[in-house]
Amino acid sequence: MFDSLSSRFDDIFTRLRSRGRLSEKQVDEVLREIRLALLEADVSLKVVKAFVAEVREQAQGAEIHKSLTPAQQVIKLVQGALVGVLGKEAAGLRTTSRPPRVILMAGLQGSGKTTAAAKLARLLKGQGRKPLLVACDLRRPAAIRQLQLLGEQTSVQVHAEPGANQDEAPAVASRALDHARLEGFSDLIVDTAGRMHVDAELMKELREVAAAAEPTETLLVCDAMTGQDAVNVAESFLEEVDVTGIVLTKLDGDARGGAALSMAYVTGRPIKFAGVGEKLGDLEAFHPDRMASRILGMGDVLTLIEKAERVFDEAEAKKMEEKLRKAEFTFEDFLGQLQALKKMGPLSQVLGMMPGMSKLPIGDAQLDQQMPRVEAIIKSMTRQERNNPSVLNGSRRARIAVGSGTSIQEVNKLVKQFDEVRKMVKAMSGGGGKGAKRRLPTGMKLPPGLGGL
Secondary structure, X not given: OOXXXXXXXXXXXXXXXXXXXXXXXXXXXXXXXXXXXXXXOOOOHHHHXXXXXXXXXXXXXXXXXXXXXXXXXXXXXXXXXHHHHHOOOOOOOOOOOOOOEXXXXXXXXXXXXXXXXXXXXXXXXXXXXXXXXXXXXXXXXXXXXXXXXXXXXXXXXXXXXXXXXXXXXXXXXHHHHHHHHHHOOOEEEEEEOOOOXXXXXXXXXXXXXXXXXXXXXXXXXXXXXHOHHHHHHHHHHHHHOOOOEEEEEOOOOOOOOHHHHHHHHHHOOOEEEEEOOOOOOOEEEXXXXXXXXXXXXXXXXXXXXHHHHHHOOHHHHHHHHHHHHOOOOOHHHHHHHHHHHHOOOOHHHHHHOOOOHHHOOOOHHHHHXXXXXXXXXXXXXXXXXXXXXXXXXXXXXXXXXXXXXXXXXXXXXXXXXXXHHHXXXXXXXXXXXXXXXXXXXXXXXXXXXXXXX
């Protein structure tokens, strides 16, 4: 979502790298470009003005560190302003002294509210909690069944009353709360009815459900793809309901990102979660500092580590590291790592969290399209070929190409890169002899399956 804005910022910073200290004229020139970049990204004018004013004030009042280039200084100031606009610091869910903690999900129809409720339940369950989903959207015929199916997929219990009338949503919420207290659920996540637009009837029902459920949190689910409309919707809800936080969905989309940059500042409410994909595991706690780093192309190593810790077993990772050091890492091992990597999300998204990787001259679509091809090549190998790549002669490679729907050249390229990386890792770990060079082979930038694709 922020690719275009990130590219604009990178262009601005690149032009600064050859300059000496920043003059007042140069600061004004940079700020004009930043202002234009933010407006083109559909950021609220109110936010843009505050953002530029903050950077200008900091630039004029700050001492330019002698060890920093102007580009580094501007990045530092812009990053600080971005963090401020996005909410300054991460805001977790509120706690309650008496369980269950009630989380009311509100939003317009089509914002992803029901799916966000299930994603949140899955996230909380992964933290060792016991959530209960409640179907209080009694106006949309398929809403109850949708939540039940999502509950089955996440192995989370759903309190649903399919025979209830449209005006019984508050009563359903009240009965669900009693059930949650009786059965010892830690969290009650209430999915409410949505509309195509904000109206008095929707707000009245929402207030009644809130009165019955006694929410600890009221999270407003907004579609980041709708741009400034999402901000307008949030402001309308705030006038009627005590919203405590925002859930931004579809941050993996190709919109310009203005809603994400405007929401917290305009509403005065923190963005607590971000939907970064369609899968039920694609919901992340929102960290303003990490998001600012992603926008500036500096990566997000902390989130990447957290994702990896959830996917990769520590003992297995050490075993793989030892195999790599001894050059015993096989295609069989690599296939297992690829399949684990897929659980972390789209490859383009994972690489975007690595500092500098956002500048690779490869499109997101290309990266994600190539991964299945690499996997298909490995799966077309016999077990012997995966464990002992040295047996891959010409006829075997031709058979693998046909079986995987790729070309012999692609098979050769993958095998060559795999062999080069094994040699490189062995050399870097001291297994390549006294004179081994500790650098990547010519043309190598990434591990096998990623580099050069």
